[in-house]
Amino acid sequence: MKKTILIIVLTGFMLPVLAQRFHGGAMLGLAATQIDGDNLGGYNKPGIRGGGWVNTPVSESLVMQLELEFIQKGSKVSQNELKNKEYYHARLNYLQAPVLVQTSLMTRLTGEAGIAGAYLVASLEDDDGGGFIEADPPFDQFELSGLLGLNYELSEHFIANVRFNYSLLPVRPHPGNQSYWLDRGQFNNAMLFSLYYRID
Secondary structure (H helix, E strand, O other): OHHHHHHHHHHHHHHHHHHHHOEEEEEEEEEEEEEEOOOOOOOOEEEEEEEEEEEEEOOOOEEEEEEEEEEEEEEEOOOOHHHOOOOOEEEEEEEEEEEEEEEEEEOOEEEEEEEEEEEEEEEEEEOOOOOOEEOOOOOOOEEEEEEEEEEEEOOOOEEEEEEEEEEOOOOEOOHHHOOEOOEOOEEEEEEEEEEEEEOO
């Protein structure tokens, strides 16, 4: 009984401390993406991203942030490229978990860098305009990517974010498993534009 009371009392003292150290909320945004290595150029494939986040200071100048999000990546031939190339559209849906370190650059502006692990939920391709089918060759089930971005605090609760997200390892080999010097396969390349909402 005494142990139970002690745990309740300690929990009561610790909750305000934890509440002061952790912040969190939700985010929603757009992704402009391409796949490097598919012989197409430009961020022509739009997508969405959304999820939740939590962060905590780890020193006077650094904050660690963890996120869990659904994000759409892929590639699409542009109207200009259609004049010289065949139709192509790839849709890649991921569950992604970024781990970031953030630091203040100036008033209201912070920089961030980190890595993200992602699980491929679905991968579809349309290479003739006739409809989507399963990607062939298949994309890797897991992705490891690097992140670099900026945050601007719009108000007490809203933060604007722009972020560059690039695969650290190929997401699938070139057709026929060809490799060209340092070009070992295809890589996801994404520019992300998001609005973060801070609950507290």
